[in-house]
Amino acid sequence: MQTTLVLSSTAVLAVWCIYRLLQVGSRDPRMPKGPPTVPILGNLLQLPLTGIHKKFRDWAEEYGGVYSLKFGPNNAIVLCDRKAVHELLDKKGILYSDRPHTYVGSLMTQGDHMVVSSLDTLTREKRKVATHNFSPKMLQERAAHIQDAETTVLLLDFLDNPKDFYTHVRRVTASIANILIFGQRGATYDSFWGRCVYDALDRFGEALEPGANPPVDEFPFLRFWPTRWAGWKQRAFSAGRAMDKIWSTALETVEKRRSIGDVRECIADRLIDEYNEKGYPFSRHAFMMLLGEMCEGGAETTSSSMLTMILAITKYSEVQRKARLQIDAVSPLWSDFKDIPYVNAIVKEGMRWRPVISSGLPHKNKEDDYYEGMLIPKDSTIFLPVWALNNWDAQGFSDPEIYNPDRYINHPKLANDYAGSADYKDRDKFSAYLLVYPLIDA
Ligand code: HEM
Structure with missing residues (x-):
C-alpha cells in the first residue's frame, strides 16, 4: 500500500516536472502575439545568424508593430511602431532605460x-x-x-x-x-x-x-x-x-x-x-x-555613417550633383551647416536607409507594464529595431529601399531639435534614434 503511494506520488511529480519543463519557452497569453514557440527553446531556433534586422520587419508585417519573442524562459518585446516607442521609452523612460545583463x-x-x-x-x-x-x-x-x-x-x-x-x-x-x-x-x-x-x-x-x-x-x-x-x-x-x-x-x-x-x-x-x-x-x-x-560610441558609428553617405551619393549621382551645388556656395564649415539643408537631408536619409546599429541596443523594463492591453512582463528584453522602424511602409516610408534625401527636406533643423517635440509625429523620422537615446533622458 505504502509502495503504491510512493510510486504514484513519484509519477505525479514526474508528470508535473515534465509539464513545467514543457511550459518553458511558451508565451504568456497576455503578452503581444508573436511567432509560434517550441518547448524549452521558445523562438531561439528561428533567430537568423545574420540579417536579424530584416527578420524583425518580416515578423512585424505578420504580427503587428508590437510583438513578442521567447528566448528560452526569457521574454522579448519588439517595438516596431513609433507610437509604441514614444509611449513606452519616451514617456516612461525611467521604467525602460535599463539594459539586459549579458x-x-x-x-x-x-x-x-x-x-x-x-x-x-x-x-x-x-x-x-x-x-x-x-x-x-x-x-x-x-x-x-x-x-x-x-x-x-x-x-x-x-x-x-x-x-x-x-x-x-x-x-x-x-x-x-x-x-x-x-x-x-x-x-x-x-x-x-x-x-x-x-x-x-x-x-x-x-x-x-x-x-x-x-x-x-x-x-x-x-x-x-x-x-x-x-x-x-x-x-x-x-x-x-x-x-x-x-x-x-x-x-x-x-x-x-x-x-x-x-x-x-x-x-x-x-x-x-x-x-x-x-x-x-x-x-x-x-x-x-x-x-x-x-x-x-563616437568613432565607428560616425565613420560607418559617413561611409554609407559615400556609398549612397556614388550610387545616386543626382543627389551628389545637388549636394555639390549647395556645398560650392559655402566654405564649408560647421557654421555653414544651416545653409546646406540638402546635405543635412543626405545625412538623415543615410541613417534611415542603412542605420549603423541596425537592430538598436536592447533595453529592459524594470516592472510589469501594459501597452494597449498587452502585458510587457518585468525584465523583458525590449528591442528597438532601428532599421525595421525606418524601412517599413506601415511606419510611413513609401519605397523604403530607395535612398531619397527629399524625405527630410521639410526638416531642416538638427534631428536633436525635433527629438524634443512632444508630438512624436512631428519629429523627423530619423529621431527614432534619438527618441530612444538614453544619453538624452538619462
Ligand atoms: C552616427 C552616430 C551615432 C549613432 C548612429 C549612434 C547610435 C546609437 C544607438 C542606436 C544607441 C542605443 C540607444 C538606445 O539605448 O536605444 C547608442 C548608444 C550610445 N551611444 Fe551612440 N550613436 C552615435 C554617435 C555617438 C557618439 C558621437 C557618442 C559619443 C560619446 C555616442 C555614445 C553612445 C553611448 C555611450 C551609448 C550607450 C549609452 C548607454 O548604454 O547608456 N554615440 N548609440
Whole structure:
C-alpha cells in the first residue's frame, strides 16, 4: 500500500516536472502575439545568424508593430511602431532605460561597460558623464572647431589618395573622438590614436557576435561550463584583456603627459582634475573603460555613417550633383551647416536607409507594464529595431529601399531639435534614434 503511494506520488511529480519543463519557452497569453514557440527553446531556433534586422520587419508585417519573442524562459518585446516607442521609452523612460545583463559581456568587461551592463549606480554615473560631455551645447562649444580642422585634413587626404577613402574616414572620426576625450590626435590611421578604437571594437564585436556563444543568459547553468573547454569564454576573456590593454595605454599616455605639465582641454583631463579634487566615483578600471566606451560610441558609428553617405551619393549621382551645388556656395564649415539643408537631408536619409546599429541596443523594463492591453512582463528584453522602424511602409516610408534625401527636406533643423517635440509625429523620422537615446533622458 505504502509502495503504491510512493510510486504514484513519484509519477505525479514526474508528470508535473515534465509539464513545467514543457511550459518553458511558451508565451504568456497576455503578452503581444508573436511567432509560434517550441518547448524549452521558445523562438531561439528561428533567430537568423545574420540579417536579424530584416527578420524583425518580416515578423512585424505578420504580427503587428508590437510583438513578442521567447528566448528560452526569457521574454522579448519588439517595438516596431513609433507610437509604441514614444509611449513606452519616451514617456516612461525611467521604467525602460535599463539594459539586459549579458554574461559574456560581463566576462569581457568585468561589468564595466554601459552597453552590456544593467543600470546600476556605476552605469548611471557613466551615463551622466557621457550626457554632459556630449550634449549639443558642449559639442557646439568644444567640438565644432576640431571637426572643422579634421575634416579639412580629410578632404586633403581624399584628394591626395582617393583609393584609401575607407581608412581616411575611419581615421578622421577616431581622431576627433580621441582629441575630445583624450586630448590626443590620430594623425595617421596606423598610429595608436588613429585606430585603437577599431582594434578594441573588433574584439568586442567578435566576442558578442550572434551565434558565437551558447544561450547562457537564457540558461544560466551554462555558466558552469569549465573555461578550459569553453572556447566562447576564452574568447571573451581574451577580448577583455585586449580592450584593457588598449584603454589602459590610452589613460597612461594621458597621465604621462600630465606629469610633465601638459594638461589639455579634453574630457579625460577635466575628469581627472575633478576626481582628484572630490574623489573617484568608480574604480580605475571603470574609469579607463568609460573613456574607452565614449570613444567606441563616437568613432565607428560616425565613420560607418559617413561611409554609407559615400556609398549612397556614388550610387545616386543626382543627389551628389545637388549636394555639390549647395556645398560650392559655402566654405564649408560647421557654421555653414544651416545653409546646406540638402546635405543635412543626405545625412538623415543615410541613417534611415542603412542605420549603423541596425537592430538598436536592447533595453529592459524594470516592472510589469501594459501597452494597449498587452502585458510587457518585468525584465523583458525590449528591442528597438532601428532599421525595421525606418524601412517599413506601415511606419510611413513609401519605397523604403530607395535612398531619397527629399524625405527630410521639410526638416531642416538638427534631428536633436525635433527629438524634443512632444508630438512624436512631428519629429523627423530619423529621431527614432534619438527618441530612444538614453544619453538624452538619462
Ligand atoms: C552616427 C552616430 C551615432 C549613432 C548612429 C549612434 C547610435 C546609437 C544607438 C542606436 C544607441 C542605443 C540607444 C538606445 O539605448 O536605444 C547608442 C548608444 C550610445 N551611444 Fe551612440 N550613436 C552615435 C554617435 C555617438 C557618439 C558621437 C557618442 C559619443 C560619446 C555616442 C555614445 C553612445 C553611448 C555611450 C551609448 C550607450 C549609452 C548607454 O548604454 O547608456 N554615440 N548609440
